[in-house]
């Protein structure tokens with residue numbers, strides 16, 4: 001028997017309309033190249049989104065055109081998010097930090113028709129435009145007064161196009177599985193692969209994200225997404241914030257400018273933020289050095305890579321900020337798990353609490369998780385067994401966009417193999433121990449590089465740490481700790497290695513330490529183990545460990 005409830009499609013248009021009717025005067029504050037502090041309301045945003053939909057029609061964009069965005073977090077990018085998807089087209093966010101070959105591959109693979117580009121990235125596109133011949137036009141996200149000189153073919157000015165259109169536009173009633181967004185993985189091997197989000201998947205993700213034990217955001221919050229809108233939709237904050245009616249503070253190109261971020265947090269009353277650990281390192285350093293504070297901030301989501309315990313403790317103990325350690329990926333829209341307490345963990349103290357904080361959380365309702373061994377057998381949720389983490393759910397990618405061969409990650413029907421290795425404890429909390437390919441295999445056993453990095457980050461002389469496996473004649477691989485020292489700190493390898501004593505199993509302790517000026521990062525701000533392994537390809541471990 002069928003239920004007798006209305007079959008109303010789950011559309012981002014409904015989120016936009018709800019926000020427009022219920023939070024019309026809520027503010028969006030943006031830092032842009034042409035205005036250091038632009039302010040307007042949700043109503044202004046959605047009115048311009050309707051004009052933009054008319055622009056797409058005037059330009060002749062196809063009914064399901066992929067429209068590329070090369071843009072920072074700001075109000076114009078918000079307009080693009082809503083207008084592209086709600087007009088039935090597909091918002092293809094592109095990460096400008098990718099290499100030229102990857103950009104060309106992605107733009108051509110997606111068959112983008114138009115690209116909307118921040119003035120700062122115009123030169124970057126000029127270099128690759130000849131290799132993307134199907135692009136019908138480039139629209140620069142600025143006004144006529146700030147329009148740069150450009151050799152891009154058919155280059156247009158965003159504000160000029162908008163000014164020519166009416167804000168009368170009837171959003172189409174789409175089928176809920178219509179594609180809404182496209183984001184490519186920033187995989188380190190092989191070509192990037194496209195995760196194609198639907199209206200339905202994104203709406204359900206938005207509800208999941210807003211829940212109290214996920215991000216727990218409300219109309220009284222002010223959100224500063226430091227995580228870029230050009231990668232996995234700024235972790236869903238643009239839609240979740242619009243749905244619940246938060247104020248938005250959009251930092252534009254200042255994602256890595258600690259002073260600007262701290263100014264925005266204090267001046268605009270930011271209560272919730274989100275970013276990868278590497279963006280928070282300079283912010284915490286800056287706040288400490290200047291004696292400033294983060295008073296309005298009540299919590300921040302940190303994920304994308306493991307958040308060091310020392311960072312969570314610094315946020316909590318010095319600034320009263322709760323870190324919601326979260327796990328997810330491009331293929332999961334991205335939120336899969338978030339670490340908030342439940343009764344069994346709320347009373348933990350000391351080492352048990354420390355260990356618990358390093359968990360990337362429990363599944364966001366709607367997402368199912370399991371860990372399996374090499375034979376695909378499910379492993380127990382005992383917090384000890386670790387295996388390949390698999391995931392399923394309505395906002396998990398079922399297959400990649402336009403792939404010419406089936407992906408191995410989808411080999412088991414109904415499940416997606418994340419490529420992560422994890423444990424799950426009896427309360428459902430996952431602990432990511434590694435990417436499958438980053439696990440260190442020593443004497444047939446696995447060593448977690450993430451756990452070792454976490455310990456190293458607790459040492460006061462360590463600014464950033466990464467651990468990789470180095471070939472060993474007897475043990476197959478042994479861990480090498482690579483460290484960037486805190487400015488002016490004097491620390492020797494020996495002291496750092498001794499620091500591991502009692503904190504991890506003896507045989508996990510790194511064999512050696514290499515000091516470097518900088519650790520390489522990927523386009524999404526994560527430590528690039530691939531580049532690091534390249535840097536240390538010729539490295540030979542000392543005959544006897546530095547221990």
Ligand code: AMP
Pocket residue numbers: 185186232302303304305306307325326327328329330331334360418419420432434435524
């Ligand atoms: P991306 O698709 O670029 O967002 O990267 C997703 C990957 O980032 C995951 O598969 C994990 O390897 C890693 N990741 C995300 N969140 C965490 C976390 N909290 N701890 C450890 N690794 C994480």
